[in-house]
Structure formats: structure tokens, C-alpha cells
Amino acid sequence: MAMDRLFMAVRALFVRAVVRSIDDTGAEQMLTVQPHYGRLRSGVPVHQPFGFASHAPLDGAVAPVVAVGGDHADLMALPPANPSKARFGRLGEGDSVLYDACGQRIYIQNGKIVRLDCTSELLVTIGGSPILDLTAKQATLNVPLAVRGGITATGDIAAQGDVKAAGISLTNHTHPVTNAPGTTGKSE
Secondary structure, three states, rough: OHHHHHHHHHOOOOEEEEEEEEEEOOOEEEEEEEOOOOOOEEEEEEEOOOOOOOOOOOOOOOOEEHHHHHHHOOOEEEOOOOOOOOOOOOOOOOOEEEEEEOEEEEEOOOOEEEEEEEEOOEEEOOOOOOEEOOOOOOOOOOOOOOOOOOOOOOOOOOOOOEEEEEOEEEEOOEEEOOOOOOEEEEEE
């Protein structure tokens, strides 16, 4: 009988609760959870690992809840999961993926490739300023580009300013004209 009570007490320390709301506005993410039928608990802090934060889609979210020190008045939740929303599976051994509910992902394939899949745009910022903006139709770089290798273009190249090669201006460069007096002139 004492073992039964001990078993039930330990068993009651951990429950899987249905997440009813997520408040992600403060220093800690707080949940309102339903650990048991008819019981609703609000203000339950989420214990998230350092360097990672997420906000699970609410519909279908569940979270493991722990009664800290056996005190059911002092609950703590592990990060909510939502197995019904875009779970990325079929990973190979050693693979890792960071994903969202839309299927966007950063996929690290065990030393082979790092792949970014975006639904519409990839934006890189430094200090809050956009540096690189990629969409399916255009790449915009907002800083000077330095290239150590060659550049190959299969389409037209358009420049708003002068183009220089080895210090020679394409706009202001002239050539002598063969079989006629004078030189070619710059575009006016």
C-alpha cells in the first residue's frame, strides 16, 4: 500500500498537458495548460534551452508539465510541441533540422550540406540593417561586393554607374579609329 502511494505520487509529478494559450511577450514564455480534464492552469513558465526559442502553433499543441519539488502549485513546462503541424521527419543518422509550421527549414545533413528552404524570402541582416534579400525573382545586396574569383553571367548585365576594369572606365574610355582620323568617343 505504501508503494502504491509512492508510485502514484511520483507518477503525478509529470503530466502531458494540452496547451490552451501561449504568452510570448515577457521575459519568459508562459502557458495556460489543461493538465487534467476540468483543470486549467495559467502562468506556467516554459523552460526553454538557452539559444533556442519557439512558439508552437496552438491548435493541437501539448507540453510536458512538471510539478517542481512535488508541488502542484509550482508547475514548469517543457517547450510545447505540435506533432500535427509540419513535423519534419525521415532524417538520416546525424542530421538535424530547424523548421516551422509552414515547412520552412534549415537542414543540416550530417557533414554533407546545409540547406535553407524558404517559402518566399531569405533576409540577412547585420545590426538590424538588411544586407542580403533573396526571393525567387531577385537577389538584392545592399553593400559593396568584393569577388576574389571570376564572375560568369548567362544573361544581360546592367549597371547604373560606370563600369571599370583594371582602372579603365567603360563610360569615358576612347579608342583610335583605324583607317580614319580621330578616335571613338564616349557615349553622350
